[in-house]
Amino acid sequence: MIERILTIEKFGVFNDFNWNRDSTLQDFKEKNIIYGWNYSGKTTLSRIFCSLRDKSIHIDYPEAKFKLRQENNQEFDSDNLDTYDKTVFIFNKEYVDSKLTWDSRTELGEPIAFDVGENTTIRSEIERLEEIIEYVKSRKISTQPPIDSYNEYENWRFREESKSIRLIISNNTIPFDKGHFKVTLGSITKDNLDSLIISENKEIEDLKILSNSTNNFQPFDEFEIELKLLDFKTSVNDLLLEEPAKDVVIDILEKNKDLYSWVKDGLEFEENSDTCSFCGNEVTNDRITSLNNYFSNASKDLRDRISSQRDLINQEITAINSIEIPKSKNDFTEKVRETIDLKIKSHKSIKSKYLLELNHLLSELTRKEDGNIFNKISVVETEYDLKEIEDWFLEVNEVIKTHNSLISNFETERDAAREKLKKHLIAKFLKNENYFDKKEKSQNAQNWQKLYTHYITIKENLKQEKLDSLKTITKGKDELNKFIQKFLNRNDIEIDVTEDDKFILLRKTRPARNLSEGEKTAIAFSYFLVELESLGVQEMQKTIVFIDDPISSLDTNHISQVYSLINSYFFRKNIDADNPDKVVNCFKQLFISTHNFEFFSFLRDSTQLNKRKKITNPTTGEKQEIPNFGFYQVQKIDTDNSVLKGLDKALKRYKSEYIYLFSLIYKYKQAIDNGGDVYDILIPNALRRFLEIYTLMKIPNEPDSVENRIVQLVDNVNNFKTLNHFSHFTTFEKATRHDELIMVLPTACNELINLLELDEKHYESLKKAI
Template identity: 30%
Template sequence: MGVSMKIGKIEKINKFGQFYDFNWPSDLDEFNKYNFFYGWNYSGKTTLSRIFKCLELKKLHNDYQNASFRIKTDNGTLTEKNLDTDCPIRVFNEDFIEDNFDWNNEDAEIEPVLILGKESKDLKNELKKKQQEKKDKEEIKTNKEQQKKGKENEIQDKLTSKAREIREILSITNQKEFDKNTLEQNINQIEDNYLIKILSVEELNTLRSFISSQKLDKINTPPIKLKLSQFTDDIKQILNRKVTAQNIIEALKQNDSLSRWVREGLGLHKGETKCQFCGNSLTPERIEELNKHFSQEYDSLISTIKQKEDELNEHTNSIKEYSFPDKARFYEEFQEQYEKLLESFNQKKSEYVSTIKKLTEELERKGKKPFDVLSIDQSIDNTIGNEIDDIFKEIQNLIKKHNDKVDSFVQKKEKSKEKIKLHYIAEFIKDQNYFSLKQDIENLEKEIKELENGIKEDEDKIKDINIRISDSAIGAERLNKYLNNFFNDDSLRIENTNNGKYKLYRNGQIAKDLSTGEKNIISLIYFFVKLEETNFNLGSAVIFIDDPVSSLDANHIHRVYSFLNSKIKTLGQLFITTHNFDFFNLLKDVYRYDLQNKEGNFYLIKKIRDNQNYSSSIEMLPELLKKFKSEYNYIFYLLNTFNNLSDKSKFDQLYLLPNILRRFFEMYLFMKYPDGEKFKNKANKFFGDEDNSEKTMTLKIMDEYSHEENPEHSLRFPDIQELSTAVEFVLKSLEKKDKEHYDSLCESFNII
């Protein structure tokens, strides 16, 4: 921070809490580099710090929106109207602790978490709010989802029931063919005109009667494969073949049976030298003679003939086995014609088989005369195949007519079923308010989607807040360093959590309860650590520390003093207020020994009564308070001053007098009777047991009108005469019962 500033004086304060109409006194020294304030509780110390806080935050305090002030600085004048001015000011007071310190111990089952830093605390509150918003949305979403699920189940149950009913009406046995999903698709298809699909009772009954009638099956026949023409050509070629032998044996040529016998025998006698039939020798010459008759060409022809005979036999069997369906499968109108065509077909089929047999006989004839060229039998008529084809086509045409009629029946029946189906679907839509239910579900889906988007936005926001909390967290290392130095051990230790918060340990165990003093110490340390880690230039800044030892024991007071003493010289300008006189004495030592009595001023903040109004004022610290290290002398001085006034109503701290009187008397009794007895018992012991009106009134005033924890005690302010009597009674009793002590007090401010 490049801006530096020093505050000279507060020229005017109006309607800012207890500073109702303050004007800087002409005899009051302007602020110095080091400024130390002493004041009792409710004197206006915290209110003064809040004026400085306005400069830090660049806005008026929420409780004092109508306040005004004018502050003189070395950079000019600051008022409530130019709070946007950059001011290097940081304030530590109870508001800072409230804003920056959150001890989360709401649930005993959860380890307490410490949140330090105003930004972290604000973010934590924002996080809590956002988490609650997310939770609320999730609860609403769950409720909406349950509503949606209920309506969906209602629709699905109705769809399932209606789909089952329609399947039964239409005799649909396969559930998958028409289930609730199919029904839903059909509903969507007729959404715009479903009412016109509803049939009259007469139409519905007619259609239902038709779909219950029976239908014949369609007829399918395989094609017939005729090969007569091809076989005829093949056999002509075989008959036209002629075997040319090297040496024809005439006897074998003329006798087919003998030729086959010899040919087979020749194969059986390979490698033999004797005839297995007669036992005579087989000469090589005879074997060679026979082989020249049965040539390779001969074998090829015989093999071809055998192969073709097999083909003819196989074809003959396939033709014999071919058949058409029984006439009963045809509609009656087609049966007579079918029967005639079938008779013609079977007749021609027999002729066809006979013709194939003739071709087989031709092959046998050729086998007997392999050495001759033969002509095919002219009686073989291969046109019989064409005749069979013609009859087959006529039968197929008749089958087609039958199948067309079957198809027409099915189509008509399917159309009837479709009309019936749509009728019941339309009735379902109308009777069940189907589209109204669907609209309800659609609306719920939209609301759920909006809630999901809202929850997603909340989740993103929560994630962002957690990141910001983590980013804003001050490192625990430096906090622990200061805590260690402060307590001179590591019994109190802070650890960062993953979400930018802290956990506090005492002697290695989670610290579940913090005293007010411990909270103030951690907050004060955090105050300085935050300034250091944010690179705030302390050397050019104004630091205001309000009552840093509130609610601390004597041991902690000295530690706070040591901690602040290590920081004071690094600050541009310092303001410290306190109600604790022991701590104030330590500040006087800082000024005297560490600051060498330089650049410092001491002030007194007190509450005075002015024109029936109570307001705070600032004045230079009385020499008595500055000189002595006990406020005991100062309080006695105030009581003595009041006692000597001729017009006691002019005493500017009149409303505090019951408090002052009790405070003085408590201190005295503590020194005289350090036995732990109660105040009232000690007072009676000092005054004596005798009853008198002055003692009774004095004890009543000190008991009923001096409770400084109750700021409203001034509303029950005692009579001035009663107060004067009580002060005089205490002082005279002290002089009478402990004159040496009384005289020493008087000598301390030279009034004798």
């Protein structure tokens, strides 16, 4: 229980309040009634309790501070609001505004629909959820394009590309569709993509040829050729460099190679003949001996070796001419066909060059024999490169090897070529399409869509919970009806529920098309009681309740009903099972504040509120009764400061607000007449309120204008100018513009007394009453 509000700083009109400054101010009790005029600080006081309820300083006063003293002298301050563990319920204007909302979309002439309690926030939360859901749905839709772009591959791009690849790798002779495409795609990643793309066009063309090849070829034997040109060059050069000894020389034969050969052959033929078969002359033995000696010398030996070398070269020429090369490229597989075709075409030229070089060596031997047999000569060098024909045979053999390998492992080689070419084509397609970037964007978009979908589901479920809550709250209409009817003391008023779970007010079973401020207050306060009731009696007995002006905008007829409703609601029988007739308090601590004197009078005189508490004296052990209720007053002490104090004795004594107001004004006038320097901040409001009640009592047919009523009461209104000045201000203006009125207060007070003196009997009775 809260015993004191020790200090209040910067909290609205409570700028510097300290409970201990007023030694007469008694601690709060279990039941507390607070009286104060409008704008004196009652609502601000209720906002301190709001801070306890909300566990945070009221939003309008971010710099405010306060400190409480609870039972057992425990202190608590606003710096630790989050630790406050008591349940607090507050009814004030903020509660009405937060718990009662009207459907601004209601068309003219249609019944007024409204929400009460949590429905006011639930419906706005539903609308907010709907906005969020629609926004998230739009965000989800915005993520669809990359998914659609990526799905094109699955829907048709892979299928179309498969057709193109099937044509390239097999000329449509083998199946290759989207399914095959995706199988290969499974082995391709963003990391290995570039390694699968073939950069050399020739390799690509070779793979295409092999991929489209058929196995109807025969193998070829490789060439086993030993080219002897280099050996021949060495041998010929050696022969040309030889210089044979001139032992026996017959010049005519040395100079004539043909004659040399003719004589040599004739000598063998005519060796045992005495005559020459050619000329018939006698051949002497000396001639025969001379010729034999000549043909058996070193020169003859050199000639014989030249002849032998010539035979070897001619054999090489015959061997080269006898080599059979492939006749047509078409005898080879497609992979090597272009290469072998070039080799076949180049063979004739390469062969001719080689033979030409051999013939050159033959001519060099002839040059040695013809007149140079005893001379040292060198081979005339040519620019021929033997490597050309050697490379030709090597390269042709490589082609033959490749060809033979292909036809012996044809299926494997072709399938490997198709696979490599297939991966190349798919990888190139994927790179040109930025496929993996699109895939990543699609996956990211799908991940976002999953998140959006999950988020939408959560919000849809929450929205449904809120919709269900609307129905749950509207199911409490019977309880709400019970309190409204008690509040207004009418049975023809009833709450009903629309199809969209909004409330409407029925008057005699017909929908109301406008609501009075009193009916609005009745609905809001009734819901407050329903909400408090939902805690259950046991929890209510642990709850601090603060009710600020529940009779706002109500006429006198309804004020007593509100008092009666509060009395029956918070003080109940049939709660204590052991003593059903016992009246039980349904709260832990109760605060009620009001500006209405009539309502205050009801509360002040309430039996239940004034009921004392029975305790056992801890010292004597005797039973005794102690006050369990407190009466307080909120009062402005200057323009920016209010205080909480004990109730003025006059308010306790007088049964009428009218007499109380007169007592304030009359005492103020007496103080001025006695020469005192007096200014009471209550006087402007007291003058305004008293003047309003007095003139309305005298002339009730002018309810709306104090000024008009004054004109009718006096003969010369010019004698009451200051009083008229006061009548122009509303209560709010009067409460906030005291500084303008300080100097005219004595005059206004004198004019009011002059006005009362015109009705001598009434004036005298007022003085006697105080």
